[in-house]
Amino acid sequence: MITKEDLEHIGWLSRLELSDEDKEKYSPKLNSILDYFGELNEVDTEGVEPTYHVLPLYNVFREDEVGGTTTSLTQDEALSNAPRKQDGFFKAPRMM
Amino acid sequence: MWASINELRERIHAGSSEEVVCEYLDRIGSSKLNAFVTVAAESAIARAKEIDSGGHDGVLAGIPVAIKDNISTKGIRTTCSSNILTGYVPPYDAHVIERLKAAGAVIIGKTNMDEFAMGTSTETSYYGATKNPWDTDRVPGGSSGGSAAAVAGGEAPLSLGSDTGGSVRCPASFCGVAGLKPTYGVISRYGLISYANSLEQIGPFATSVRDLAAIFDVVSGHDLRDSTSVDRKTNYSSALENDVKGLNIGVPAEYFGEGTDEAVEKSVWNAIHTLEDLGATWTEVKMPHTKYALSAYYIIAMSEASSNLARFDGMRYGIRTEDSNWHTTFSQVRAAGFGEEVKRRILLGTYALSAGYHDKYYLKALKVRTLIKQDFERAFNDVDVLIAPTMPYPAFKLGEKIDDPLSLYLADVDTVPINLAGVPSISIPCGFSDGLPIGMQVIGKHFDEAAILRTAYTFEENTDYHTKRPEGL
Amino acid sequence: MYENPDGVMIGLEVHVQLNKLKTKIFCGCSTDYHNDPPNSHVCPVCLGLPGSMPVINKKAVEAAIKVGLAFNCTVEERTQFYRKNYFYPDLPKAFQITQYDFPISSNGYVIIEGEDGEHKVRINRAHMEEDPGRLVHEGTIDKSKYTLIDYNRSGMALLEIVSEPDMRSPKEARRYLDKLRNIIEYLDVSDADLEGAMRVDANISIMGGQRAEIKNISSFKGAERAMLFEIVRQKNVLRRGGVVVQETRHFDEAREITLSMRSKEEAHDYRYFPEPDLVPLKISGWAPAIKETLPELPDARRMRFVEQYGITDDHAKSLTGELVWANYYEDVLKSYENEYGEKLDPKFAAAWINDTLKGEMNYRGTSLTFKVGSVTHYAVNKEYTVAIIRFLNLKTITKNNAIYLFRKLLDEPKGGDYYRPVRNSPDSAENYLMLTLEKEGLLKVEGDIVETAAEEAITENPQSVADYRAGKEKALNALVGAVMKKTRGRADARTAREILLEKLG
């Protein structure tokens, strides 16, 4: 059960501003979905290993070569999509 | 329209790529389907002219291809149908785009999709829903609805989508075209904007299995930039044989369960019997954990998504709201940029990974994933391919399910287990119900795309469902 | 036995940037960005562009194993990367790819010189991760109206070396940090002189209380200051009857104080989970081969110096405490033998190199090496040091001359290719040194000049002569002083003394 406090906490963790209206709107649907997910409790997973990667792949490396797998962008290209920029930097809001 | 690759090659040979590309552009321009988010008319025509003058001998030389809007295209806006990526123009091409360009293909535009591929109906797009070419009051399926509708509606001969939990196969089924979700790792994901990395694959659409195999040959193969990409190149087109003699088909009863439309069940069984008549045998197989696939899938996908979508903060690309302190700005950018379904999945995914709930949801789902994978391994001990409905029902009405997310999730019941197991699956048309296409999926072992392509090809060669076209467009 | 009266427990997390790799940890961008404009060493991967994917640099894994082995860690059978999810403007993907369960190496130790002799500091783990970008504020972080971001640093390979809370004073912590830097330097995986090459987070508790984690310490000196401040702060809290709370504190370098971060910002929940885009590594088989390639580490070299050269442990410790000095010392020994066909007394060389040259450089705060581009040069080419020691051995120059010459070499640096001496030519080191002394009129004077000066001194100072003859030994010093004065210091004091004694009979 996701309480209002839970919703505020996960909203903060995921940096999604939620209005009171949003919270009212989201809560019931989130909870009905979570209720549904609860069916997994029926499954006996004692001694079962989790599957993080579906293929048994190991040891995939790249060599330490400049431009080997990816090529660097120019500064202009890097900044080409920046909503705000200044002197070659991305411009972010103030910290405090 | 609805020309095959071979027909288009002849037309390009006799005329020009430019003519072909312009015809498709006209068709897109006058379309009511809303299949495209961005039409790359200028660059497509320029590229076509280049091909016309250059004597390019690639297998797709001069042939237009539509690309789902979550695949990065250098110089062409790529938005994932989300407001948050408004104006984003990638400075690089996805691996599949490099491959297509090398084969001479012309990128004609970017197709509509559920926002960040989160949906089953292409209704969550910031750019409005795409319509089903067979009935424009109905959804095309999702999340690659634009790519499927474009091919079904004759607006592109070929397209690429992505399939995280059925997002290629579902719209292929609803739109009556062929769509393939390859084995995890067969097509590089480099440049595919992630929704749930451990589950998804890029996959092609076409009006026939032959064309599907042709574009699959082009875009598959090893890529050093994707650590999960596998190094085992196969020529899939050469696997297309009109022959299923000796093929052992498994039929999982769990996929014909409660909620499956009668017409769907009948069409899929008819298809199985058709293949039987052609020399295949079938047997029922048990996949007892299928029931839990949906919950496991959604928990894993949402968890990964909550992390994948965290980078959209308005600093390096995308929209930006008024600056305040950084915490507030980030929260406001994301609140303004994401739609409701995306927020819902981010919130649930964050919850499923958070302290106190990680083991209960995320870890549990991954253990259930293991059991589902084992269901497939056991089944494939005895059979060569599995055949099941792609979707439990044909295309539903626009707006019918959009306010009830859970009912929309339930539509994915037959497609998500395949992604959890990482196996390949192709959806092809196998019937109609009240003028709406029905799709069946042929599921294979890891890396055995050859078997499912051959099965699908044989079915096509002996039936005519794939030749039917929507009318009144 | 060290009492540890305040029950201080310090654990350190040191981030070592593997800046000697050619490329970043997950992409092909060059690591050589330090003198380049912002955002000019970035690609879709390290900029976190949508759709980009990481691929691990093999050399970064090898470097991590090297470091693990050097700290006596177990290299794990299987290792894996995780995502650490949190938002910050310097973190382009809003998660950091790091390690969590299954770090590449763990359970090691390092021996440091503790408050009461040798002290073992246990290493919990050493793991790989990616560096975030760099934030630039206008003025201070709390006053700046906006924040500028440079992602050149983003994606640099880092090794986080986490110790157990085994240090009992800021002094021990500083010794640990110096030792760590020393080992890293020997392993040749990081250039500690580059900006941001080593950063420290310190966990401190006293009297068994809760610990405070101090972040953002960018120098070892800063780390020591931060810890000293923090211990005083915690003692004051206890004295006032308060309780030290577990929290993250920010070190303000300028004011040398630690500040509490606001609690909401501290409410982290990193939601670690395995990075789906990187596959696990099975690398335990690599360890034996990499162990073979490990260079001689500081402790071993120190012991060898004592055994092989017979120098004091203090000299050995000081010389091996910095890789360049240990190398310089052995280079000089070797060059001397090559040049003059006889062995140089290692003790004599150690005294001159360590006490005079190194002492003088420490006093001046200068470094034995400097860089031109990526090439490192000695600030004093070893030929000069070899020649000075040769002159001393031949008694061609006095000790004072030698000290004068070393200083001169530091005043007008004679290092690098430009000042590389040419043997048996006007540009030889010997020639340069002789010319320098000559120019200053400091060349050691010949015996007969000293004899003349001694005779004059005796005639001009009858009182001192009388005193000496009356048994006042000290009176001789006045005569030696007179000789030195007459020769303007060029005479060797001992020679002058001998000649005076001879003349006084």
Ligand SMILES: [Zn+2]
């Ligand atoms: Zn890069």
